[in-house]
Amino acid sequence: xxxxxxxxxxxxxxxxxxxxxxxxxxxxxxxxxxxxxxxxxxxxxxxxxxxxxxxxxxxxxxxxxxxxxxxxxxxxxxxxxxxxxxxxxxxxxxxxxxxxxxxxxxxxxxxxxxxxxxxxxxxxxxxxxxxxxxxxxxxxxxxxxxxxxxxxxxxxxxxxxxxxxxxxxxxxxxxxxxxxxxxxxxxxxxxxxxxxxxxxxxxxxxxxxxxxxxxxxxxxxxxxxxxxxxxxxxxxxxxxxxxxxxxx
Ligand code: N1C
Numbered sequence: 001x002x003x004x005x006x007x008x009x010x011x012x013x014x015x016x017x018x019x020x021x022x023x024x025x026x027x028x029x030x031x032x033x034x035x036x037x038x039x040x041x042x043x044x045x046x047x048x049x050x051x052x053x054x055x056x057x058x059x060x061x062x063x064x065x066x067x068x069x070x071x072x073x074x075x076x077x078x079x080x081x082x083x084x085x086x087x088x089x090x091x092x093x094x095x096x097x098x099x100x101x102x103x104x105x106x107x108x109x110x111x112x113x114x115x116x117x118x119x120x121x122x123x124x125x126x127x128x129x130x131x132x133x134x135x136x137x138x139x140x141x142x143x144x145x146x147x148x149x150x151x152x153x154x155x156x157x158x159x160x161x162x163x164x165x166x167x168x169x170x171x172x173x174x175x176x177x178x179x180x181x182x183x184x185x186x187x188x189x190x191x192x193x194x195x196x197x198x199x200x201x202x203x204x205x206x207x208x209x210x211x212x213x214x215x216x217x218x219x220x221x222x223x224x225x226x227x228x229x230x231x232x233x234x235x236x237x238x239x240x241x242x243x244x245x246x247x248x
Contacts, residue, residue: 009124012061014137014145017130018119025049028115043111048076052115055146061122061135062142064149066156077157078111082164089177089184094203095169098245104167107158116154122146155183159191165199166192169244172202172210172237176218180225189222194230202237203244213237 009016018024029045051072056064086104088095099106107113122135122145136145168184170177178200179185192198200219204210212218214235226233 009131009133012122012131012134012136013140014135014147015120016132016134017121019132021119021121021130022049022053024119025052025115029111032111032114043076048072048111048115051075055150056121057123057130058125058127059123059146060125061131061145064144064146066149066153068146069150069153073112073153073157076112076115077154077161079161080105080110080158082162083166084164085158085162085166087159087166087168087184087188088170089168089179089182090171090174091169091203094241094244098169101245107155110158112154113158116150120147151183152187155187156191159188160193162192162196165197167199167201170200170202170212172204172212172239173208175211177202177212177216178218178222180221185222189225190229192226192229192231197232197234198226199234200236201239201244202235203239203241206241210238 026045026049029043029048033043033045055068055072059068084103084105086095086099086106088106095106096108098104099109108117120135122131123129124131135147136142138145138148178189189198200214200222202210202212202214202219214237219235223233223235
């Protein structure tokens with residue numbers, strides 16, 4: 001029992017690697033480069049898949065660092081045009097719908113975001129394979145797992161590179177619409193560049209009153225992070241989903 005639990009592939013508390021991970025990465029990369037960015041310089045999807053897997057294969061799945069993903073980011077990171085970026089926190093589906101309707105771009109609309117969206121992955125020390133049984137859970141096992149560190153590294157690069165007026169869709173139906181422990185709070189907001197304007201939208205669930213507003217303490221905290229970086233801030237609250245997606 002001890003051996004099975006402590007050295008087996010089943011020891012972690014998170015979802016295992018997605019079946020056919022490498023095949024999915026290759027297919028998504030081929031689709032992205034052919035359909036989403038036709039005419040763009042063709043990308044070496046085999047090399048990108050290789051760089052992605054070698055970031056974590058054979059390594060301790062709890063010892064991920066941003067440096068592990070640097071080769072992948074340097075090879076495959078794609079920038080977003082000024083005024084087009086959309087961030088989100090606890091509003092993934094809504095933010096994607098909004099971006100799609102307005103011709104704006106979330107991180108999942110960039111090459112690397114689209115490759116990884118919805119997948120999970122981790123390796124096993126001394127093994128050339130992914131662990132399809134289990135992967136470390138952020139809370140129960142370790143924060144420095146390859147899945148979490150990937151999103152942190154990519155989100156940091158995204159935030160550092162946006163320009164002009166960018167937007168964030170926040171959940172007005174939770175107590176703290178701005179969560180300083182989320183990736184948006186910890187990684188993206190603190191890495192925006194001077195001269196960027198951030199426009200925040202607080203959108204609440206249909207049929208429910210809002211639980212947070214632009215004048216509440218969580219948004220004040222966001223404002224103070226942005227002030228320190230000379231990022232301008234605009235905030236709109238009390239919006240229902242339909243108001244937000246519709247005329248505003
Ligand atoms: O922690 P969050 O949201 O604030 O992260 C969202 C924020 C967005 O603005 C994105 O640019 O960070 C970026 N991002 C993703 O694009 C992404 N896709 C999938 C961050 N995380 C992403 N994921 C996974 O969802 C990842 O596991 C992360 O921890 C969650 C985000 O949850 P959240 O709290 O709603």
